[in-house]
Amino acid sequence: MKSKSLKKEILVTLLSFIIFIGTSIGFISLANFYFSKLNIIEHNQRQTLTQIEKEINKFLTQIYSLSNYLKYNYTPNNINLLKNIVDTNNNISSIIILNKNGIIEDYYADSNLNIYKGFDYSRQEYFKELKENKRDYWSNVFLSTVDEEAAISYSFRLEDKIVVLMIQLKEISDFISQFKNQDGTYMIKVFDSSGTVILNPNNPDLVLQRFNEKTQKVFIDVIDKLAPYTFSIFYSKIFEENQYGTYTSIKDTNWKVVIRESYSLILESLNEIIFAMIIIILIFVLAAIFLSLKISKRIFKSFDDLQHTAADIANGNYKSNIENSYYSEFNILINSFNKMRIEIDKREDSLEESLNSFKSLFNSTMEIIVIHNKGICVDANNVAIEFFNLKDKNDLIGKNLLDFVDDKYKELLIMNYKKNSLPYEFDLLINSKKLTCLGQDKFISINGKNLKLSTLIDITELKDKDKLLSQQSKMAAMGEMIGNIAHQWRQPLSVISTCASGIKFEKEMSVLTDERFVETLDLIVENTQYLSKTIDDFRNFFKADKKVEDFCVNESMEKVLKLLKSSIQNHNIEIETSYHKDLIINGYPNEFLQVIINILNNSKDALKNQARDKRFIKINTYMKNKKCLVQISDNGGGVDESIISKVFEPYFTTKHKSQGTGIGLYMSHQIVVEHMKGNIYMENREFIKNNNSYKGCSVTLEIPIQEESKIDYNIYHI
Incomplete structure (x- = not known):
């Protein structure tokens, strides 16, 4: 990896930090200005919407008051009552009285063009909706048959009649026309519940055309998605630019009142502030860079002195001195550096002695030590050279260690090269002679390289x-x-x-x-x-067993008891068995027989100290935690607790030399643990039989099981 310049790194870091701080402050300030601007706009729009919502609710209250007045004062053919209400109320253009069948019984309009008594209005929306037993109904905008103008109606029940008020929104229109944006456009637009424009001061023709904006962004991105008074940016197809605003909903009529302002104008209003902030940031950055360069020049001079002195020391010139610096902190470092220079001279000799000591230790160990990179030898100790029967180290360095490994173990070694391994066995071929070794591998780092240190024992x-x-x-x-x-x-x-x-x-x-x-x-x-x-x-x-095979534990137990039948009878021993059916294990059947015979012979010898009528051996086979357990217990008195942990050691015996060699239980342990991947242990136990208490020894075998089985309980007397 190519080294970098410290001075350049510090300077770049310092300048980057200054630029980062300056731009960060600028961006944070701009963000604050931006959000402050939006907060002001949101506050103003929220206040405006609140006023408009209040005005519309006031308008609706007037309509409801008129409807109540009609309910209590109207009588058939009372044309003066209808005329007075229409003439004195600018919000109502006409009143129509329909009978229960939707036929006009009475009406009055300030400009009647197309309606007369007896006309059938049963198909009109305001009549059909009230047939569903509603109390009253506000319609969406529609083309009035009275004056052929876009209108909104409010209808309500009056006994068996229906009264229809044709509504004019002139007062509300005049009110919302007061609110304009900074570009002179009107802020407010009102939609009915279907999305059709009711009021739009910016384009009144849209009201006459009953223009529906349900598919426009104002509905898709704002009204249909967000809660009232939630502000958002949305695109206006009419203005062909993004708008910023929100809406409110009138509860009784479900009208949507939208307020908006041009988003591009909001951004343009920030341009002067942005330009001023950029100028301030540039001035700040330039001033900070100038001061940084001036300060760093003094600092870098001390760095240069340290660098030159370090280079002299690296070249073996330990007499080089450094002048004092402008900064006291550097003077402390310089004094420490001069002391270090003296210490390095002393420790160089010490390191050379340590290296020689390490080489001696490396070559004096009893283990074979080889350092290699994926099997290619890098170094080896003298024991390794002697073991491989070579003249010197150069005959081994650079060679592939797999060339000395028996073919059937090469794949194992390649796999262990990739990890820190536990001890494992393998065979080597040295001058056509097969040798068995115990090996272990560990990764080590030497001069920046990741190498493998393998230790071998013959x-x-x-x-x-x-x-x-x-x-x-x-x-x-x-x-x-x-x-x-x-x-x-x-x-x-x-x-x-x-x-x-x-x-x-x-x-x-x-x-x-x-x-x-x-x-x-x-x-x-x-x-x-x-x-x-x-x-x-x-x-x-x-x-002799030649291959590993599956066999039944219970059948093997019966085979052993048959072989030892006469000997057991002659010693007057009672055998009690409890078998778990079809316990299948994997291993060498004859080796398993040898284990059981060794255990039974030990029990038989232990029972010689018991009375002939009180000798018994219990044999249990069962399954636990997916393992086959064979438990052989006797009442021979047990084994001394001080030596019970040694019974599986080679040549250890409690018998007289003429009676035992001490290898029976050791070989049993080897067969169960090494060959069958199981476990064997011995413990002293107490037994109750025929209401009598006995003490004896119990040997338990734990062997991996092959399949589940059922319980079968039998007692045999031999």
Whole structure:
């Protein structure tokens, strides 16, 4: 990344700040002027609307008073009453009296052109609306049949008649014509409930044309969208420019009174203020720039001195001094800089010593350490060079470490190159010799580069020892099985021996019959077949597992109990089982058998201290939290709490050397945890059986389950 000039950065920042402050103040001031102007206009328009709304309501009150007067004083053919009301009230041009069928019974108009008594007005809006049982009705603007002028009517019921007042809005029109904008145009326009123009001093012809503005912006953007007295900008098609204003709604008639002012004129009124503000801002910015340049020149001189001195120190010239600055703060910095110059000279020697110490530590560690970038070696310690059987470091630097990795582990290492990894195992091929290593990777930063530090430990000998322990465990299990075979064979061999000696004796005594001979031979054949079956069962136990497979836990438990049947019977042990049906797990079936046999043999040895009639082992299989649990408990007295945490360690045993090697439970732990990804633990427990309390040991296996199943409870006595 290209470095930047500090002086330029400070100067640009300072000037930008000045310009920003100046323009910000200007914009804020302009915004204040703008909104102040709008506030004044809004106040004036709001006051005007309030006056007009008051005037219209006053006008409506007069109409309602006249209607009440007619209700109480009108009699049929009282033409003088109608004439007096029309002649004395400028707001009413004519009065029509309709019967219940809409026929004119009586009327008076100041200028009658087209109506007479007997005319049918039943189709007129003001008659049809009142047929719906309304009390009174204000019409929208319409073309009057009386004088063929645009008019508004107010109609109301008078017993079984309907009275229609043809309304003139001359007084209201004269009133709203008083209010003009600064460009000489009128401020006010009035619409009926349908959006048709009632009053428009700017263009009176629109009233005569009954011009409807329901689709214009004044309705779309203001009246239909906003609440009354809410101000907005909207476009006027008539004036062909944006207007600023609002409206109010007359409750009784639903008329819309709109007030507006040219938005462009509002902005033009701010032009002089804007120009003055721009001049003030420019003067402020120029003055601030001049002062900034003058001050920064003094500051930058001190910066230049520090820069030159730093360059001298970087080149190894530690005798360079800096002159005192105009500013006291810089003098403090200069004094500190001179002290730092002396300290750097001292620490340079110390750093060189530290580097040599680090190199010694890097090369003296027991682990193999390799620093690489995505597998390409950058550096390595001496242990690594010796491990890879190379002459020196240069033979490894630049090479791809994957060239030494067994093919089946290369993908694992590539994946771990991308992250900080936990310890993992993999195989290396060094001069065609396979070695097993334990590795771990961490990201480190060296000289600005993100590199990977990998540490390796050769665990080939440890893995060989594990294999030896496994073999020893199998040999110990084989010894146990041979003992079980002896127990299983003892009774059949005794029967065969008895049968053979019996028929020999009977032959010598000449008392052997054919039936006796055949019976004895059948018995011998039956027992030899039993011996053969026993051999098959034990041979299957010792068969090496070659692949991981799903198998039933309960079937494996029954197979073990069958193998150990004679030994358990000879020790007079009662077996109690509780099985959860169809518990399927994934692993090596024969290794699982070995684990169960190891646990049962430990329980059998522990029960030797109990009375022969009080020996029992409980076996439970169940499911919990999507795991298969196998719990084997005995009443053998338990294990000392001080050593119970060590029972799964290799070569640890509580038995005499002639009785145990201490690898059975260790291998069981390895099989369950490493091979089956489960867990195994031991604890002391107390049991209640037949109202008697017993103390013993419980071993629990937790293994991932494959599918859910049902409960089956059985008790076996062997």
